[in-house]
Amino acid sequence: MMASVLSRPNDQSFRRPGGSASRYSRPLSLALIAPLLLLLSIGFLYPIGLLIKLSLFTPELDLSSYRKIIEQPIYLSVMARTFKIALFVTIASFLLGYPVALAMASLKRRLAAAAAAAVFIALWSPVLVRSYAWIVLLQRNGVANNAMTELGMVEAPLKLIYNEGAVIVAMTHVLLPFMILPIFAALRSIPQEYVCAARTLGAGASTAFLRVTLPLSLPGVFAGCVMCFILALGFYITPALVGGPGTLIVATLIGQQATVLLDWPFAAALSTTLLIATLTMVLVFRQAFSISKGFASVD
Structure with missing residues (x-):
């Protein structure tokens, strides 16, 4: 009896309306992936942004580095x-x-x-x-x-x-x-x-x-x-x-x-x-x- 109760949770708070029990609601899904998005932003997107900025602005807009590659x-x-x-x-x-x-x-x-x-x-x-x-x-x-x-x-x-x-x-x-x-x-x-x-x-x-x-x-x-x-x-x-x-x-x-x-x-x-x-x-x-x-x- 206890096993059957545990195998079928009745808590509806994590279910999507009209969806299956294996899917979470949108706010909870965003909360779960927020640490990964933060880590991705800090560890990848921010350094890439700095890299692109360094290649374009030194300190003003300068495309000489890209022209050097082409020429x-x-x-x-x-x-x-x-x-x-x-x-x-x-x-x-x-x-x-x-x-x-x-x-x-x-x-x-x-x-x-x-x-x-x-x-x-x-x-x-x-x-x-x-x-x-x-x-x-x-x-x-x-x-x-x-x-x-x-x-x-x-x-x-x-x-x-x-x-x-x-x-x-x-x-x-x-x-x-x-x-x-x-x-x-x-x-x-x-x-x-x-x-x-x-x-x-x-x-x-x-x-x-x-x-x-x-x-x-x-x-x-x-x-x-x-x-x-x-x-x-x-x-x-x-x-x-x-x-x-x-x-x-x-x-x-x-x-x-x-x-x-x-x-x-x-x-x-x-x-x-x-x-x-x-x-x-x-x-x-x-x-x-x-x-x-x-x-x-x-x-």
Whole structure:
């Protein structure tokens, strides 16, 4: 009797009129999210506002920092290189991460938990340690060059580090868990009955995957691609260590302008430009994935 009373609360004060018991009233909902909104305003919106103000007013309205970005080709080249590397890293993470997530989703509960634990261990490893590991592997006298030399594949050590290829490989390794986990979660939420129904109606394994599994997993693909792309745009440690001075990206350039040259307005202009470009790319990603019925179904 007591259990039945506790399982069905009669207090109507937290219910919305005409709604279910799981929904709160509007004032209570606003009160619950007020701390989060306050934290978001103080920790994100206010600093972004100061950044934009610093890039525009020094102390009067001045667009010279933005004109400098447009007029000097080197800065546009750095911006283009940053987006190119971020795009390649996102594509590589998807091509490597989707099969891993698909294999994890097909495992039984205990094996899937073990595989997820392995992904989390890679995620929790410090970025600095993983970047130095790639230096050990790819340097002139590193593991990769020594192995190829001993096997007779090359006569002299190759330049495998301090180039864009090394940056893409190292950043893909670091960001791969951010692609695997959202796709894995999306795949695990797909009822197996859908695939079984498609196979029963005559679809082959590849057709069932392309017509059922892949479209329904696009929300996870969207989340993973957005996270990988945005994180790749702001990466600092890995490109600085593995790429060297010849692979300058926007994050490294901003750090140089702010800490070495002390040109804070120009650093703020670069940051604002990168922020606007990132938001634009997120909208493009969303529009591209919203074409799918699988993504539209959760919108």
